[in-house]
Amino acid sequence: MSDSERPLTYNSYLLVDQLLGCQRPQSQLAGQPAHDEMLFIVVHQICELWFKQILCELDRVRRVFLQPKDGWPDLAIAIDGLDRIQKIQRVLQQQFEVLETMTPLGFLAFRDRLGSSSGFQSLQFRLIEIRLGLRRDQRLGPAACPFDQDLSEADKALLARAEREPALIDLLEAWLESSPYLDYVGPPGEAAFTFKQSYRLASTGDAFDSLFDENRHGELQAKGAWKLSAPALQTALFIMLYQQEPALRLSYQLLDRLMEMDIGWTAWRQRHALMVQRMIGRKIGTGGTTGDDYLKRASEHHRVFADLFTLATYLVPPSRVPPLPPSLQAALRSPQMTPVPRQRQA
Numbered sequence: 001m002s003d004s005e006r007p008l009t010y011n012s013y014l015l016v017d018q019l020l021g022c023q024r025p026q027s028q029l030a031g032q033p034a035h036d037e038m039l040f041i042v043v044h045q046i047c048e049l050w051f052k053q054i055l056c057e058l059d060r061v062r063r064v065f066l067q068p069k070d071g072w073p074d075l076a077i078a079i080d081g082l083d084r085i086q087k088i089q090r091v092l093q094q095q096f097e098v099l100e101t102m103t104p105l106g107f108l109a110f111r112d113r114l115g116s117s118s119g120f121q122s123l124q125f126r127l128i129e130i131r132l133g134l135r136r137d138q139r140l141g142p143a144a145c146p147f148d149q150d151l152s153e154a155d156k157a158l159l160a161r162a163e164r165e166p167a168l169i170d171l172l173e174a175w176l177e178s179s180p181y182l183d184y185v186g187p188p189g190e191a192a193f194t195f196k197q198s199y200r201l202a203s204t205g206d207a208f209d210s211l212f213d214e215n216r217h218g219e220l221q222a223k224g225a226w227k228l229s230a231p232a233l234q235t236a237l238f239i240m241l242y243q244q245e246p247a248l249r250l251s252y253q254l255l256d257r258l259m260e261m262d263i264g265w266t267a268w269r270q271r272h273a274l275m276v277q278r279m280i281g282r283k284i285g286t287g288g289t290t291g292d293d294y295l296k297r298a299s300e301h302h303r304v305f306a307d308l309f310t311l312a313t314y315l316v317p318p319s320r321v322p323p324l325p326p327s328l329q330a331a332l333r334s335p336q337m338t339p340v341p342r343q344r345q346a
């Protein structure tokens with residue numbers, strides 16, 4: 001019986017032998033075994049497996065927007081994917097608790113054997129960042145060497161290719177820009193609705209300009225204060241203000257889950273930085289960064305969906321939310337309503 005004819009078993013299906021053959025503590029190979037190195041390797045490998053699953057989920061979430069059904073993305077699928085990622089992020093954070101059963105001295109027993117290897121070279125982590133939408137020019141400069149410096153040429157090319165593909169934030173932006181809510185023309189006799197005009201009455205001057213004045217928004221975007229375009233931000237604000245309308249529930253949930261995921265990465269980065277501080281204090285990292293200082297700054301600077309949080313600055317109390325024209329409100333109250341995407345201008 002050939003291998004392909006044998007019935008699958010637990011071992012042959014999961015390739016358990018190969019999996020369990022992947023742990024090679026350097027201290028053991030050198031004949032001076034350090035007990036904690038096995039834990040160090042296993043925890044890293046577990047994280048890499050979860051990164052793999054997260055990439056798989058992110059690909060599906062991106063496909064929802066890349067291949068919309070009847071012109072409108074199936075948001076429920078994207079929300080499910082983001083929910084799953086959030087649960088995995090919690091498990092990823094817990095890994096640090098396990099690793100911290102190793103003491104700093106236990107780590108020092110084998111740290112020198114790691115050479116220049118570091119999580120900084122994790123290809124999958126970089127891919128996740130790129131798939132989310134962290135651009136090369138948005139990465140921290142002086143505290144860290146170029147993020148792909150120590151990768152193989154093939155891996156550098158793989159990341160460069162991924163950088164040319166639409167990231168989740170680009171897809172979110174295009175979807176928000178194509179939504180029909182900012183300028184709505186109802187039936188004859190009903191005044192046309194523009195979100196900009198009606199919101200002007202509800203919000204204060206400077207806050208209004210940062211979002212609705214193209215020049216002011218452009219200045220802020222150039223400084224890195226906004227990532228998303230003005231129309232995308234305005235639509236996101238519209239969704240937040242009118243989140244109770246049945247037709248906007250899924251859109252609001254999507255924005256909410258993107259924020260949850262952003263929190264999940266920030267929390268993971270902060271938790272990792274605290275663990276690193278505990279293990280190595282202010283020593284520089286094996287990957288060549290300033291270590292603790294770089295990691296703490298990256299946890300804030302490398303956030304991709306921070307714009308969605310900033311929008312809370314522009315929310316007004318429910319009593320001041322501008323009323324919608326009757327036909328738009330009726331359409332949004334029908335759960336069956338599938339918004340007709342606006343034609344994007346060339």
Ligand code: HEM
Pocket residue numbers: 043044047048095099107118119120121122125272275276279280284285286287288289290291292294295298
């Ligand atoms: C004793 C445990 C650990 C220590 C001391 C440590 C230390 C560091 C340091 C100092 C850096 C900054 C880059 C450098 O200069 O090396 C870093 C980056 C990183 N580490 Fe760890 N690490 C530990 C465990 C882990 C684990 C379990 C993972 C899970 C995969 C991980 C993933 C990463 C990633 C993805 C980065 C890149 C972060 C970024 O660039 O924003 N590390 N680590």
